[in-house]
Amino acid sequence: MATVAAVIASTHHPFYYRASTATGVDRPPFADEWVAKIEAFRETLTRARPDVLVMVGSDHFHQLWLDNMPQFLIGKAPFYDANFSNEEREFGLPRMFLRGDEELSAYLLRQGLDAGFDLAFSNELRLDHSITCPLITLRPEADLPIVPIYTNIFAPPLPQPKRFVELGKAIRELVESWPCEARVAIIGTGHLSLELGGPRQFGPHGPDPEFDRKAIGWIASGDLGSALAEVSLDSLWLPGNATHGFMDFMLMMGVAGESVKADYSDSLDLFHTMEAYFTWYPEAAR
Amino acid sequence: MSTYLLNKFLYTIDRDPELVERYRADPRATVTWWEAERANQVLNLPAGERSTWLTFTDTEREALATHDYVKLFEFGAHPFLTLTLFIALFERDYDEPLGFQREYARKLSHISLPYPDIST
DSSP, X not given: OOEEEEEXXXXXXXXXXXXXXXXXXGSOTTHHHHHHHHHHHHHHHHTTOOSEEEEEEOOOSSSOOTTSOOSEEXXXXXXXXXXXXXXXXXXXXXXXXXXXXXXXXXXXXHHHHHTTOOOEEESSOOBOHHHHHHHHHHOTXXXXXXXXXXXXXXXXXXXXXXXXXXXXXXXXXXXXXXXXXXXXXXXXXXXXXXXXXXXXXXXXXOSOHHHHHHHHHHHHHTOHXXXXXXXXXXXXXXXXXXXXXXXXXXXXXXXXXXXXXXXXEEEEEOSSSEEXXXXXXXXXXX | OOHHHHHHHHXXXXXXXXXXXXXXXXXXXXXXXXXXHTTTBOTXXXXXXXXXXOOOOHHHHHHHHTTOXXXXXXXXXXXHHHHHHHHHHHGGGOSSTTHHHHHHHHHTTTOOSSOOOOOO
C-alpha cells in the first residue's frame, strides 16, 4: 500500500514568484524574509522523499466556468499544462508543464465515487496558480507526477465546509489504500482571510487578523471541532470576500486528521494577506 | 439583473489580450459588439449553436460602457473577475506598485457588509 509521506497545507500567494526572483531596486523589502521562510518550508517536503504529489487547489475562473461548474474535480490526464496568459500578465508566472499520475487519478476517482463523492473529472485540465504556486514554493523542480484535485471555493453555490473536511478524510484513506508502494505527499493550498475586488483589499495586513490568528490555531492543532463550529458558508464572507478559500485548509485538516498537531507551522504577516505554512508527518511515514 | 452575463463579459474579455486592449480603448463600442456577437455564444459549443436570450439591462450595459467597476460590484459581478480585468486595463496608468488596486479599494469604501450577492 502507498504511504502518505507528508500532508502539507499552505496559502498560495501568486506574488511570491516575482518577489523571490526580483533583484536590485525591483526587489521588495520583504522578499528576503519571505524566501527564507519558503526555503525552510520546502525542506519539510524534501525531507519526506515523495514519489507522487496529490495537489488540492481551486481554479480561479481560468478554465472552469459558470456554464458548467464542478464542485469537486479530479484531473486524470497524463500531462498538464499550467498557468494562463492572464496569470503571466498579472503575476509574471511562468508557463509550466507537469506529468500526471493517471493510475492514482483513476484510483481516486473510482474509489471516491464508490465512497459517496460524485466527483467530476477532466481529461484536459490546465492548472492555474493554486497548483503552480505550491510547486514553485515546495518543489520548484516540478519533477514529480501529480494528481490535481480542484474544489469550488469561488462560485456560489458552494459545498458546505463539512463536505470539504469529509473529502479530505476520504482522500487520506484512499491514498493509504492505493495498492502501490509509493510515497505520496498530499498538498493543498487555500487562504486565510482575504479580500479581492472589495473595499478591504490590499491593506497593510490581511483584512481580518483576528480570524487569521484563530484559523492558524485551528490548523496547527488540528482543531476541526472549533473550525466546523465557527465557520459556515455565511460566516466566511465576514473576514473578507475571498475567505471561502479557507475551506481548502479545512479539507487539508481532514487529510491530516482530527486533533493531529502539525509538525511544522509558520506564518508571515505580509501586506494584503497572512501567509501560513503547515506540515504533518503521518506516523507510518516517520 | 443578468449577473451571469456580466461575469461572462468580464471572463471572455480578460482571457483575450486583444479584447482587453479594445475594451480599454473603446469600451462602449466593445460592449455593443460583444453583446451582439458574443453574449449568446456558448463557450463550449460550435459557433452555430448559440443561446438566444442573454442580454444586458440598460444599467448593466452602461456600467460596462463607462468602466464603472463600483457599479459592477454593486450589481454582484464576481469581484475576482472585475478586479483581474480592471488591473489589466488600468494598473499601467499608476506609478506606485498597487496604486490602482488601492484606489479601487478606496472607491468601494462606502460599501459595508453584507456585500451584494454574487451567486449566479
